[in-house]
Each structure stands twice: as C-alpha cells, then as structure tokens.
Amino acid sequence: MTDAAPLLRALIVDDETLARANLAFLLARDPAIRVVGQCGSADEALAAIGGMRPDLVFLDIEMPECDGFELLERIGPSPAFAVVFVTAHNQFALRAFEVGALDYLLKPFDDRRFARVLERAKERLRVPGEQQRFIVKNGATLDVVRFADIDWIEASDYYSTLHAGGRAHMLRRSLAELETLLATHGFHRVHRSAIVNLDRLRALEIREDGEYEAVLASGQRLRMSRRYRKAVLERLQAGEVARPLRGG
Incomplete structure (x- = not known):
C-alpha cells in the first residue's frame, strides 16, 4: 500500500537561510504538506512559481530589491495560490490582509502559533487528491472556486x-x-x-x-x-x- 499524495504544495520565499530552514522543518512534520521549493529572493520566486504550482506560499515581506507585496503585484491579481506572510514587523499586518493574505506570521513565532496558521490554511484549501479548485483574490479576501x-x-x-x-x-x-x-x-x-x-x-x-x-x-x-x-x-x-x- 502506498501513502496518499500530499494535499497541499507549499513554497517558501524568504531571503534568510535560517528562516527558510525553520519553515521547511515545521512543514515537513505534516504529512499533508509537500514542500515543493525554497526561494531566497522575489526574482527567484517569480521564475519558479509557474513550474512548482504551489497551493500555499509562505512569503517574507522585507527582502532586498523586491519585497513580498511587490512580488504579488508583479504576479498580478488572483494568483493561483494562497499566501501566508511571514515577517518580523507587525506594521504590515493590515496591508497583508488588504491584499488577500490567508494569514500573517510574526517572527519569532512558536510551534503552537505556526500549527494554528497551518491548520487554518489546510481547512481553507484542503481537497481530496489533486487540485480541484482555484484561489481567486477578491478585494481583501480569497475566494475558493x-x-x-x-x-x-x-x-x-x-x-x-x-x-x-x-x-x-x-x-x-x-x-x-x-x-x-x-x-x-x-x-x-x-x-x-x-x-x-x-x-x-x-x-x-x-x-x-x-x-x-x-x-x-x-x-x-x-x-x-x-x-x-x-x-x-x-x-x-x-x-x-x-x-x-x-x-x-
């Protein structure tokens, strides 16, 4: 008997190596998640997202050259994935939800806080088997179609x-x-x-x-x-x- 395929494909975008490693470690503990990639910059993420087809992106806000908000603007409206912003600065929280973020993780966060965020994401996006829905940005919310x-x-x-x-x-x-x-x-x-x-x-x-x-x-x-x-x-x-x- 083979294990069921992961329900959610996750991509980590953060310019800090340690932060990426920490997120990857936490995500790897959940059998419903498959980490499909890690990117150290917005440019790297732009080049990779199409091929990786993530369901969920953990996105740092403050990165050199292009921050998380600018990355989403470059991708355009209604990306085919949900976003959880990860940042050390709480002043971006309102703007994060205005652009339709699924959640907002403030560094440093503990395992319990991360688990709550991940569970909410899974409940919002979970489908049996392969992807059978689109994530569509609608104002400050994300519609699941x-x-x-x-x-x-x-x-x-x-x-x-x-x-x-x-x-x-x-x-x-x-x-x-x-x-x-x-x-x-x-x-x-x-x-x-x-x-x-x-x-x-x-x-x-x-x-x-x-x-x-x-x-x-x-x-x-x-x-x-x-x-x-x-x-x-x-x-x-x-x-x-x-x-x-x-x-x-």
Missing part, C-alpha cells in the same frame, strides 16, 4: 474569467493553460475564447444557419465553432450529458 462550481470560462486578454454561480472571477491564467488543466475534469473548449463545464450543458441548439449554440443550465448561450463541434459531440455521446436539440 471549485472546478465543479464553474459554469464556463472566457478569455480576457492575458487573463481568464471564471463564471460560477452567477459571479465572475478574474484569474491570471491563459485559456490554453486552463483547457489543459481542466480537460480531465469534464471541461471542453467550444470556441477559441470559451471553455464549458459539460455538466452544466443542457442543450446544443442548431440554428437556422446550421451553426450550434451551447445552452447552459444558467441560461447562458455560447456559440460553438465548427473546429470544436465534433470533439464536444463525441464527449457528450460518450457521457450522455446532453442531446442536441434542433430549434432556436
């Missing part, structure tokens, strides 16, 4: 907009990246600028001009391009998600 709750996704320049439960969430990830990530979760592209959750699809209407329109449970209608039609129909027929309806 589950894949299953998403109706459809549209391209928005260098971002993507998640439409879920009547709300729109902007995510700094390309539609091509999301298409690959969500392909095994029941999503499929229907147009060069739109991906649909097939569980939310209620009908495919064939218009008078022969083009298809995807009709979602929410009532949203999305044009389906011929390029993606065959693949969508094959997935629908295989899963019996919906039947094409003539009309409109």
